[in-house]
Structure formats: structure tokens, C-alpha cells
Amino acid sequence: MKSALLITGSNQSAQPLAQLLRNEGYVKITTSFSAYGAREEASQCEKEFDLICINAPLPDENGIELSSQLAASSRSSVVIIVPQKSADEVNDLLTKHGVLVIAKPINKHLFHHYLQFTDCFRTRILSVERENERLKSMVEDIKIIDRAKLLLVTCLNMSESQAHKYLEKQAMDMRTSKLAVAKQVISTYEN
Template sequence: MFGRRVLLADPDPDFRKSLKDVLQQHGYLVIAETEEGRSTLQAAFQHQPDIVLMEGELPGSRGLEIARIIDEHHLAPVVLITSRTNREILEEAKVSSILGFLIKPIEDFNIIPTLEVALATFKKLVRIEEENKKLKKKLEEQRLVEQAKRLLYEKKGFNEQLAHRYMQKVSMDRCCSLTKVAQLVINSLSK
């Protein structure tokens, strides 16, 4: 928890100061403060905070567009701060990438648990996305190997076991991956 870097985006300087004081008391470091949409986005890219605490209706932005862009680039989790429980903002927050929601006036005891849960959820989501990318890559590699074996079967008369052994031998002889061999086989036999 200690040393987490926070981007604080709210048009009210007095609110930012009081929230910054609370955050600092709990070991958080406010690395940037902004009051409108464009500067919030710039600060998020420049400072790469651990978490963004952001007013739901920042001047210079429409709806939660800033939060969506921050999420799209996987910069940090966004916790929304709003002074009213506007149904439209709530609905937009539910379908966007908001990982926490605080309503002004904020009770000090609500801030830290909300931030910590948002951070933990964000880390889980990032890890799941990385695992998903790895699985997709592995499936694509397997698809290429199977396609190459099928071509060896159809064009060279190999059975499946012989095609696999052939590709393994080429892989060892050339010191390259089975996937690279599969791509070579596909390129040479697909003509």
C-alpha cells in the first residue's frame, strides 16, 4: 500500500488538497494533480501513476472518455469521484472501465479500501489479459504445426507421426522452433 503513486483529477483545488492530505497520511504519493480532461490524460501518460482518482465530470471531456482512454492503454485503474449519483454517470461507469466509485463528500474510511480493491482488481485483469495473449499465441502455433503436418500428409504422403518426426528433426537440425519449421513447410508446400 505504501508509496502508491496517485494521479488526482478534480476541478476543485480545495477538494484536491483535502484528498491529497488524506492520501499522504495513508502513505500514498500524489504525483500529479489536474483539473480538466486533457491535462489528466497527459499526466496519466507522462507520470504513469499506479491509480487515477478522477472526477466523473471533468471539464474538457465528455462523459468518461478519459477513463476509457486510460483503460485502453492499461495505464492504471480509475476510481471515479462524483458529487452526485447521476444515473447516467453510474450507468456509464458500469459499462466502462471504472474500478471504483466514491461519492462526495468522501468519508476518509472509504478511500483506502476503494483504492486497494481497484488496484488488486486491475492487477488481476492485466494478468488475465497477459495469460489470454499467451494462450492465443500458443493456439496459433499449434494451428500452424497441424496445418504443416496436414500438408506433409497430403503433398508428401507422410502419416501424422512421420510428419511430426520430420518437423522435429528439421527443428533440431536448424536450431529453430517447431512453429518456425511449420511456417517453412506451409510456405514451401502451399504453392
């Protein structure tokens, strides 16, 4: 179920934009009518929004600072809709922050493709983030195993190769992971 935070200056503009988002599959749409309210909503929301859509300008600011802040502080796709006359200038300011700029009036066909693009981009980012977390976990595991090997080398006068084989054999014999054996070695020999 896709969710969106729609930030716009009036209820009059919120209705058609919310309908466009519903047509794109956004089921849960939260609407805010000011930059201040949007910041509050984004910080209090338990779950991150899939999309943050800002219809600029807003009553309390132009929306440019808000869009760059929300793009930096969340994994949500951020889109800002601006008047045609300032679209190029705003695009130059916000592209480096990962904010997609859409010019008014909105072309429904292009809007559909813009949102498809943001979905694809967000999916790729989340995939890279998951892979990054997996690699960080692997590095931490390797550090623990290396610390156990060092303890075996210093406390039991094993060579690095013998310590490595010891951890592998213990893991096989105990039917557990090398990491679990390494943690056991650390708890035994450290202190």
C-alpha cells in the same frame, strides 16, 4: 512505484486528494485541472497510470463521459468522486464501464478499502490479459505447426501422423523446438 492521474477542478481540492493518494502508496501523482487536460495527459503518457482519480464535477464537464472514456481506453483503475446526492445515479451509469463511484464527503477508511479493491481488480485483469496473450501465442504456434504438417502431407505425401512424427523427430535431432522446425519446413516447401 504506483502512479496516479488526479483530475480535479482546483488546486485547493488537489492538495488533500493528492495526500490521500500518497497515503495509499501512490508515489507518482500527475494532476490535471480539466477533462481536456486529462485526455491530453492520458494520451501522451508513455506509461499507463495505475489509477485515474476524477474529482467531479470538472470545469469543462461533469466527469462522467471522461471516466467512461478513460476506463475504455486504458488498463488503469478509474475512480470518480461525486457529490452524495448524485452518487447512486452516477453509479448506475458507470458501473457497466468498470468505473468505481465514491460519494463525497470522502471517508478515509472507506477510501482506503476502495483503492485496495481497485488494486486487486487491476491485478486480476492484468493477470487475465497476460494469460490471454500467452494463449494467443500458443494458437499462433499451433497454426504454424499445422501449416508445416499440411505442406509435408501435400508435398511429400506423408500422412498427418507421419508429418507430426517427422516434426517431433527433427526437433529432437536438431535440439530445437517443433515450432522452429515447422518454420524451416514452411520456408523450404512454401512457394
